[in-house]
Amino acid sequence: MTVRFGVHLPLIDFGGGPWTAARLSDYVREAAALGFDYVCANDHLLFRRAWLDGPTSLAAVLDASADMTIATTVALPVIRGPVHTATMLAALHALSGGRLIAGVGPGSSAADFAAAGIPFAERWKRFDEAVRVLRVLLGHDASPFRGRFYSTDGVDGPIIGSSPPPPLWISSWGSPAGIRRVAELGDGWLASAYNTSPQAFRDGVTRLEASGRPATFPTAVATTWLHVTDRADAADHVIDDLLAPTLGRPADVLRAAGLPIGSPEQCAERIDAYIRAGAERILLWPIGDEIRQLTAFRTEVVPLLTA
Numbered sequence: 472m473t474v475r476f477g478v479h480l481p482l483i484d485f486g487g488g489p490w491t492a493a494r495l496s497d498y499v500r501e502a503a504a505l506g507f508d509y510v511c512a513n514d515h516l517l518f519r520r521a522w523l524d525g526p527t528s529l530a531a532v533l534d535a536s537a538d539m540t541i542a543t544t545v546a547l548p549v550i551r552g553p554v555h556t557a558t559m560l561a562a563l564h565a566l567s568g569g570r571l572i573a574g575v576g577p578g579s580s581a582a583d584f585a586a587a588g589i590p591f592a593e594r595w596k597r598f599d600e601a602v603r604v605l606r607v608l609l610g611h612d613a614s615p616f617r618g619r620f621y622s623t624d625g626v627d628g629p630i631i632g633s634s635p636p637p638p639l640w641i642s643s644w645g646s647p648a649g650i651r652r653v654a655e656l657g658d659g660w661l662a663s664a665y666n667t668s669p670q671a672f673r674d675g676v677t678r679l680e681a682s683g684r685p686a687t688f689p690t691a692v693a694t695t696w697l698h699v700t701d702r703a704d705a706a707d708h709v710i711d712d713l714l715a716p717t718l719g720r721p722a723d724v725l726r727a728a729g730l731p732i733g734s735p736e737q738c739a740e741r742i743d744a745y746i747r748a749g750a751e752r753i754l755l756w757p758i759g760d761e762i763r764q765l766t767a768f769r770t771e772v773v774p775l776l777t778a
Contacts, residue, residue, distance in 0.1 A: 474746050474778075477509025478502045478765060479544065479694065479756035480528050484521040485713055487759060495528060496535035501762045503537045505769045511542035511574070511693065511754055516550060517582045520717050526559050533567050541567050544661060544693045544754060545576035545642045548601035549594055550587045553621050556601070557608035561631040569637075573609065574661045574693075575602060576642030596620070602641065602656045610636035611658075640689070645675040654682035664695035665718065665728050669748040676749045691752035692745055698732045698758045699767040706733045709758050731755075731772070738768070739775035746778035 480495060481487065488494070499510050510532065512525035529541055541563065548556035556575070564571040577598035578584065584591040600618035607616050610629030616622060629636065641657035643649030644666040653660045660679065662672055672692065679688055698709045709732055715722040731738035745753060757764030 474750060475508045475752050476506075476768075477511060477540070477542070477691075477752060477754040478507050479754055480510065480512045480523075480525070480532065481757065481761045482513060482523040482525055482528060483518070483717060484523075485717075485759055487761065490523050492531050495532050498761055498765075499532040499535040499539070500537075502765055503535075503539055505765055507539065507765070509540045509542055509572075509691075509752065509754060510536050511544040511572075513544055513694070514547045514550075515578075515580060515583055516586050517580065518717075519719060526563065530563060530566065533563075536567070536570075539570070540572060541570050542572035542640075542691075542754075543574045544691075545574040545640075547578045547583065548575055548605060549589060549597045550578050550583050553601040553604035554608065554626055557605050557630055560605070560609065560637060564631060564637045569635075571637040572640055572659065573605070573637040574640040574642060574659075575605065576661070593620075599652065599656070602639070605639060606656070609639065610634070611639060638689075640691070642693075643675070645671045647678065650675050650678040651682065654679055654684050659689040659691070662690065662692050664692050664730060664745075664753075665720070665725060666694075667692070668729065669744040672745060672750060673748040689751065690749070691754055692750045693754040695753055695755050696730045696732060696758055697738070697755045697764055697768060699735055699738055699764060699771060701734050703733075713758060731768075732758075735767070735771040735775055738772045739777075742772065743776055743778040746776070 512529040514525040560573045577594045581591045597620050600621045603616045604621045606612040607623045608628040608630050610631050638658035640659035640661050641653040642661040643653050711722045729741045731741045
């Protein structure tokens with residue numbers, strides 16, 4: 472199979488210098504020149520490290536992204552509100568010339584919910600309703616929606632001016648309930664590389680097919696943290712001192728996740744495992760010296776892939 476690669480915008484401050492629009496644009500232009508097909512941005516209000524707002528940053532690099540597909544990985548309609556999220560996604564889709572994948576998820580950060588004044592325990596019920604509102608407002612569903620938390624009453628839809636609307640992809644770590652939600656409400660599935668494994672991803676694909684979704688139903692593995700280095704101590708530093716405290720995960724758990732952090736051979740082996748599991752798109756998030764990392768992936772890792 473052919474796998475397509477994309478890049479996350481470097482929204483977390485790992486010590487790479489001040490954020491500027493020029494820095495982000497240079498990163499995206501280099502990614503395009505290296506043949507990456509997607510550029511995406513995650514969404515949080517608060518994080519353990521300084522975090523650059525994802526949707527705003529994605530809008531800032533639209534010109535630099537040329538003909539790359541842009542994606543939210545993922546936007547948070549419960550935190551931001553479904554109408555606000557719909558207008559933001561509609562703007563990104565229109566301003567990019569129809570190049571958006573609208574990835575959405577419930578959010579996993581209790582701090583985000585506290586900041587927004589929304590009970591964390593309500594996230595799943597609210598998310599199911601928010602997605603149904605998005606499907607109406609973005610032009611996927613014609614019938615109005617009225618739920619306990621949200622409705623489309625009083626909102627003229629669809630609010631998007633272009634046709635067709637952006638595909639609406641649902642994030643899930645791969646649980647049976649999550650995959651059922653993807654199959655019911657989504658046009659694609661976004662998995663997370665540090666919250667799954669190749670086998671768990673394969674199981675999710677199997678569940679989607681069992682639900683009646685065709686084998687061509689699109690999928691992607693996102694937040695695939697990347698650092699290519701021949702130095703074992705440098706790889707340990709990335710996991711122990713940067714990634715583990717940033718994500719709030721034990722370093723041993725992140726090592727067991729099989730992220731492409733290490734030598735070119737190790738990175739290729741771990742990417743191959745996802746390709747063999749059926750991953751069609753892999754979205755990389757380079758840690759430190761981002762452009763050099765993207766170059767190393769293309770020149771040192773990709774030639775070693777065998778899947």
